[in-house]
Amino acid sequence: MTQSLGGQESRRAPDSAPGLSGRRLRSLLFAPASRPDLLAKLPRSGPDGVVIDLEDAVAPAAKPEARPHAVAAARDLRRAHPELVILLRVNAVSTEWFADDIAEAAVAELSGVVVPKLDSIEALEEVGNRLAASGVGLPVVAGIETVAGVAYASEVLRPPVEAAYFGAEDYVLDLGGVRTPENAEVHYARSKVAVAARLAGVLAVDQVVVALRDQGRFTADASQGRAMGYRGKLCIHPAQVPWANSVFSPSPEEIERARRMIEVYERAKAEGSGALAFEGQMVDEPLARQARAVLGSVE
Numbered sequence: 001m002t003q004s005l006g007g008q009e010s011r012r013a014p015d016s017a018p019g020l021s022g023r024r025l026r027s028l029l030f031a032p033a034s035r036p037d038l039l040a041k042l043p044r045s046g047p048d049g050v051v052i053d054l055e056d057a058v059a060p061a062a063k064p065e066a067r068p069h070a071v072a073a074a075r076d077l078r079r080a081h082p083e084l085v086i087l088l089r090v091n092a093v094s095t096e097w098f099a100d101d102i103a104e105a106a107v108a109e110l111s112g113v114v115v116p117k118l119d120s121i122e123a124l125e126e127v128g129n130r131l132a133a134s135g136v137g138l139p140v141v142a143g144i145e146t147v148a149g150v151a152y153a154s155e156v157l158r159p160p161v162e163a164a165y166f167g168a169e170d171y172v173l174d175l176g177g178v179r180t181p182e183n184a185e186v187h188y189a190r191s192k193v194a195v196a197a198r199l200a201g202v203l204a205v206d207q208v209v210v211a212l213r214d215q216g217r218f219t220a221d222a223s224q225g226r227a228m229g230y231r232g233k234l235c236i237h238p239a240q241v242p243w244a245n246s247v248f249s250p251s252p253e254e255i256e257r258a259r260r261m262i263e264v265y266e267r268a269k270a271e272g273s274g275a276l277a278f279e280g281q282m283v284d285e286p287l288a289r290q291a292r293a294v295l296g297s298v299e
Contacts, residue, residue: 021139023048026245030235033054050084086111115141117145118143118156127140127160144193209222212240218243258294265291
């Protein structure tokens with residue numbers, strides 16, 4: 001695969017890992033690049049994707065020595081799990097570590113590179129240039145987690161970006177607000193990122209829940225994100241993975257109802273009707289498309 005990045009061409013190895021297009025990312029589980037023991041365990045909880053983290057989870061002094069661990073983990077995980085989405089989160093473009101993160105740790109076995117706090121076209125161009133120079137054309141997951149990132153999300157979410165996440169904690173810190181479990185303070189930003197991602201055709205992954213083992217809080221937060229258009233959840237503890245997978249998968253009841261709805265709707269359409277009553281609800285083409293989407297997500 002050849003991509004144009006920053007005006008240059010870069011190539012992925014012929015036997016490199018699959019990219020992000022069309023992939024399912026209900027759960028993205030993070031672990032520090034400085035902890036090889038944890039990296040090896042990342043797939044055990046069944047996440048759709050894993051993130052080897054060189055950013056927040058690694059202390060500044062430990063970042064250089066964490067890069068070789070990240071490379072080794074990416075290669076080991078790829079050998080053991082050929083279809084797994086394996087991502088590397090580098091440090092932000094504005095930091096002293098970014099260039100070396102790309103040069104030393106962006107390897108072909110990765111499915112993509114996560115770039116946090118991506119908030120300008122100039123920063124995106126720098127990412128593209130660095131990836132091109134590295135010789136490995138990896139897609140980008142954009143971290144939209146600053147006030148500027150939210151404001152300019154529609155401009156930042158362009159190739160080589162193929163997915164994006166909303167980072168509530170950093171956003172609220174940058175805003176100078178107060179983080180609450182109700183999420184009122186991030187409703188606008190969270191919605192704007194979901195809308196921008198939809199318009200750009202990139203997959204949107206929802207914010208973290210810092211209460212590591214609170215299933216009720218996580219499920220409620222994830223359900224809210226799914227309702228807003230997000231397709232998956234950032235996970236910072238293995239226990240959160242099955243909760244995310246469950247919320248971002250249609251239930252058996254949803255699947256069966258969608259099947260029944262489509263059968264009835266298609267029959268009505270064949271008879272010349274554009275809308276009908278189905279189980280007490282008016283159904284027309286937009287609702288039928290929603291039902292088709294539910295069925296498509298499990299095929």
